[in-house]
Amino acid sequence: MRLGRSIRILAAGGAVLAPLCAFGHAIEYLTAKLTLLPDAFVRLEITADHASNPLIPDEAAALAALKNPLHLQSGSKWLPLSDLTAPKIEHHKDWSRYAPPNLPPPPPEAEHSLITATWQWQHPGDSLIFTVPKGNMHDVFLWQPTQTAEGDAPRWMVLLAGDVTREIPVLPRRWPFWLLLVIPPALLLPWLLLRQMRKGTHANSRAKIPDIDSSQPQGNRHSHVPPNP
Amino acid sequence: MTQSILSLITVVALAGGAAAEVAYEFVPNFITPPPGKETIGNGHGEIAVDSSGKIYVSVQEANAGIQVYGTDGKFIKALPLPQSLHGFVVRKDGDGEFIFAAVLGEKKVIKAKLDGTVVLEIPTSAFPEGKAGPKGLALTNCDVAPNGDIYVVDGYGQSHIFVFSREGKFKAVFGGPGEPLKLANAHKIFIDRRFEPARVMICDRGHKRMLHTDLAGTFIGEIATEMRNPSSASFHGNLMCVAEIAGNVSVWDKDNKRVADLGTAPKLTNTPKIEPKDWQQGVVTSPHGITFDNDGNILETEWNQWGRVLRWNLKK
Numbered sequence: 001m002r003l004g005r006s007i008r009i010l011a012a013g014g015a016v017l018a019p020l021c022a023f024g025h026a027i028e029y030l031t032a033k034l035t036l037l038p039d040a041f042v043r044l045e046i047t048a049d050h051a052s053n054p055l056i057p058d059e060a061a062a063l064a065a066l067k068n069p070l071h072l073q074s075g076s077k078w079l080p081l082s083d084l085t086a087p088k089i090e091h092h093k094d095w096s097r098y099a100p101p102n103l104p105p106p107p108p109e110a111e112h113s114l115i116t117a118t119w120q121w122q123h124p125g126d127s128l129i130f131t132v133p134k135g136n137m138h139d140v141f142l143w144q145p146t147q148t149a150e151g152d153a154p155r156w157m158v159l160l161a162g163d164v165t166r167e168i169p170v171l172p173r174r175w176p177f178w179l180l181l182v183i184p185p186a187l188l189l190p191w192l193l194l195r196q197m198r199k200g201t202h203a204n205s206r207a208k209i210p211d212i213d214s215s216q217p218q219g220n221r222h223s224h225v226p227p228n229p
Numbered sequence: 230m231t232q233s234i235l236s237l238i239t240v241v242a243l244a245g246g247a248a249a250e251v252a253y254e255f256v257p258n259f260i261t262p263p264p265g266k267e268t269i270g271n272g273h274g275e276i277a278v279d280s281s282g283k284i285y286v287s288v289q290e291a292n293a294g295i296q297v298y299g300t301d302g303k304f305i306k307a308l309p310l311p312q313s314l315h316g317f318v319v320r321k322d323g324d325g326e327f328i329f330a331a332v333l334g335e336k337k338v339i340k341a342k343l344d345g346t347v348v349l350e351i352p353t354s355a356f357p358e359g360k361a362g363p364k365g366l367a368l369t370n371c372d373v374a375p376n377g378d379i380y381v382v383d384g385y386g387q388s389h390i391f392v393f394s395r396e397g398k399f400k401a402v403f404g405g406p407g408e409p410l411k412l413a414n415a416h417k418i419f420i421d422r423r424f425e426p427a428r429v430m431i432c433d434r435g436h437k438r439m440l441h442t443d444l445a446g447t448f449i450g451e452i453a454t455e456m457r458n459p460s461s462a463s464f465h466g467n468l469m470c471v472a473e474i475a476g477n478v479s480v481w482d483k484d485n486k487r488v489a490d491l492g493t494a495p496k497l498t499n500t501p502k503i504e505p506k507d508w509q510q511g512v513v514t515s516p517h518g519i520t521f522d523n524d525g526n527i528l529e530t531e532w533n534q535w536g537r538v539l540r541w542n543l544k545k
Contacts, residue, residue, distance in 0.1 A: 028414065028434075028458075028499070054385045054414045055435045057362050057406075137413055137435045139458070139475075139499070158497040160437065160457065160475060 028053060029139035029158065030069050031098050034128075036144070039174040042128065043120045044081070046070070046140070047098040051113040055137060059115065063089070065138050066117040070159075073129035080133075087117035100143050100156060127167040132159045144168075251468065251480060251488055253527060253541035255511035259302040260286075260538040268505060269296060269536035275370070275417075275461060275518035276530040276538065277319040279326055279343060282523055286530055286538060287314035287330075295328070295345070300522075302540070308345030311335060316370025316384075316417050316461070316518075319343070322377060322395070331368040331381060338371050338381050338393075351379070351397045360402055362387045370417035370461075374444055375427055380418055382431075388412035390429065390446065403446025404431070410440070410448060416474075417461045420444075423469070423483055430469070432459040439471065452485045458499065465521035472516035475499045478529055478541075491527065491541050492516075501532045513539060 035043040046069050048062035056062050066087070071078035081087070095112045132140050142165065143156035157165065175183075262269045274287030274294075282300040285308075294310035295317075313334035320329060327348070328341045340349035353366060361383065369384030377395030382388065382404070390404040404412050413435025421430040421441065428441045428449060437456045441449040453459075457473035467483040476494030479487055492513035503514040517532040525543040530536075 051364070054367065054388075057387070137437070158475060158499050160497060162455070163497070 028055065029141045030065060032070065032140050032142040033098055034142060034144045034168070036168075036171050037120075038171050040123045040170045040172065041120065042123050042170060043118065044070075045098055045116050045118045047114050047116040048138075049095075049112050049114050051111045059091075059113070062113075062115045066115060068133060068136070069117075069138060069140055070130045070142075071133055073131070078131060078133075081119050084121050085119055087119045090116045090118070092116065100145075123170045125170070127169045129165055129167055130159070131164045132161045134162045136161045252544040253480075253489060253491055254544055255492070256540040256542055257510045259528075259540040260298060261303045262536075263296065263304045263307070267535075269538065272530055272533050272536035273501070273517060274314050274530065275317050276520050276528050277317060277328075277463075278520050278522045278528070279319045280321065280523070283343075284522070284528060285317070285319060285328065286536075287317060287518070288536055289313060308341070310339070310341060310345050310347075315368075318370075318372050318419070320373045322373060329371050329373055329379060331371045333368060333385070336366040336368060338368065338379065338397075340379075349397055351381070351393055355393070355397060355399055356391060357399055357402060360387065360389050360391075360405070370419075372418060372420045374420050375422065378444075380420065380429060382415050382418045384414060384416045384418075384434075388415035388433075388435075390415070390418055390431070401446070403442070410442070410446070412436075416459070419462050419464070421464060421469070423464055423467060430462060432462060432471075434458050434460060434474070452481065453487070457497070460516060461518045463520040463527075465525045468521070468525070470519050470521060470527050472519035472529055474515050474517055474532060476513055476515070478513060478516055478519065478527065480527075492529070492539060499532075502534050505535050505537075508537065511539070 031047045033045040037043060046066055048056055048065045050056045050059055050062040056065055067082060068080050071080055072084065092114050093112050095114065098114065098116055130142065140159045141156060142159055159165065260269060269286060270288040270290055272288055277285045279285065283305070284298040286296050286298065287294055288296055289312045291312045292309050293307035294312045294314045295308040297305045297308060299305055311332045311334065313332055314330045315333035317328055317330035320327060326343055328343065330339050330341070332339060336353040338351040339347050341347045356366060364386065366383050367385030368381055371379055371381040373379055378400065379393045379395070381391045381393065387405050389402050391399065392401040394400055404410050404415060406412060412431065412433050416432045416434040418432070419430045421428045426444065428443060429446070431440050431442065433440055437458055438454040439452040439456065439459050441452060443449060457475035457477045459471050460474040461472040463470050469481045471479045471481065473479060476498040478491040480489035482488050492511055494513055498515045500515060508514070513529065513531065514537065515532040516529050518530040520528050522528060527541045529539045
């Protein structure tokens with residue numbers, strides 16, 4: 001009875017969250033902002049707070065928490081994010097950049113010491129599936145900025161160790177620029193060739209008509225025409 | 230004949246197993262909030278029941294930190310206590326019955342009569358130096374051992390468990406992030422009197438597990454792992470109910486077997502701003518405090534800005 005620890009979690013929540021550090025309540029998870037970019041690019045910004053998270057006492061622990069926070073499905077395997085690309089690490093205090101916009105601002109007395117690790121890559125597949133590795137004690141609050149109507153609440157989900165997201169479709173790939181240059185001529189070429197061939201065939205056909213009458217001597221081509229009276 | 234005997238044995242065994250099972254039914258809209266309020270108020274605390282059956286719920290309201298309700302769920306009064314009673318218990322001690330509470334915002338422990346009169350305070354200065362983390366103490370709960378010792382946990386801090394005498398004098402400390410217990414966000418602790426001698430039951434929320442130690446802090450064993458972040462617990466007879474903040478209430482027997490799940494949220498939550506319009510009858514959002522009443526019914530309070538209490542009655 002593991003109660004949903006293995007279930008897939010739909011990320012269609014529209015609820016608004018309270019300040020995560022509201023009156024003494026600590027931020028007990030990493031926030032993961034997932035941005036889907038054109039051309040199948042994906043940006044994932046995962047933030048750890050070593051001022052408010054009771055599981056992250058200091059900067060070293062925050063960096064450790066960001067080493068392997070999520071795995072990405074790749075075929076039948078789970079790939080650590082660190083295997084994709086080296087993340088960009090940033091130290092800052094700007095909570096609002098990495099929390100959903102519908103989160104009320106933290107209380108003024110709240111202090112944050114944030115470290116954000118950013119991964120960006122072009123995804124080879126059509127969709128993303130993430131999981132929090134089993135045994136990882138850092139829950140992940142995964143959210144996506146609103147990309148539909150203005151004012152829509154962002155999608156979010158809380159992932160515990162072992163939880164798996166639903167499939168998250170990436171934006172479609174653009175065709176490479178060089179391909180756009182190559183494809184039209186490539187499509188036109190057979191048509192032109194075909195046209196030329198047809199032209200040639202037609203011309204040959206026409207040219208051969210006299211040949212049909214070639215039984216007639218060339219010099220007598222107009223010999224059937226009765227002579228002017 | 231042999232088959233008949235075997236069948237009979239099987240039936241008897243199954244009946245015995247069924248007798249060990251427990252069942253509950255949800256009681257909708259049990260709590261009647263204070264007059265003029267639609268909900269009880271910002272909840273990030275605990276719920277407990279005294280020996281007469283009155284229900285105590287902590288809310289984050291200045292100088293009115295605990296609300297008292299009758300057995301019928303109707304509001305009686307608010308007690309003039311601090312607003313950050315993150316964890317508390319109601320226990321008999323000596324010749325009286327008292328509220329023992331961890332005051333998160335003020336980094337202290339109080340003992341109060343059931344009318345709210347504070348009779349003992351364990352201030353920050355009574356805690357040993359060198360055990361708090363860089364952010365200071367963040368006391369999240371306390372409980373009382375049979376000998377009157379008061380156990381306090383620094384659950385949002387370093388997860389150390391401090392032991393004080395009945396008079397509030399420091400005696401010992403154990404737990405914390407290091408060996409052997411390696412606790413992380415030990416959100417609440419309770420004295421588990423189902424056992425003799427009593428044990429310390431620790432909600433090691435960071436590791437999503439519950440564990441037992443003896444009263445000296447020696448590890449006994451894990452009760453359960455891979456939970457939805459155990460946050461609070463209560464005992465009745467051989468049973469223990471647990472509030473799992475990521476969206477579940479569970480009931481366990483003394484053999485550490487899960488015997489019931491209540492109010493399981495279809496989506497993991499652990500968020501405090503699920504609005505009343507989105508509440509579903511019988512489905513939890515972020516369970517934070519829990520108690521049995523004297524008849525074995527379960528009351529649960531949530532981490533929720535509007536404040537929410539749910540009740541399940543024991544089916545008899």
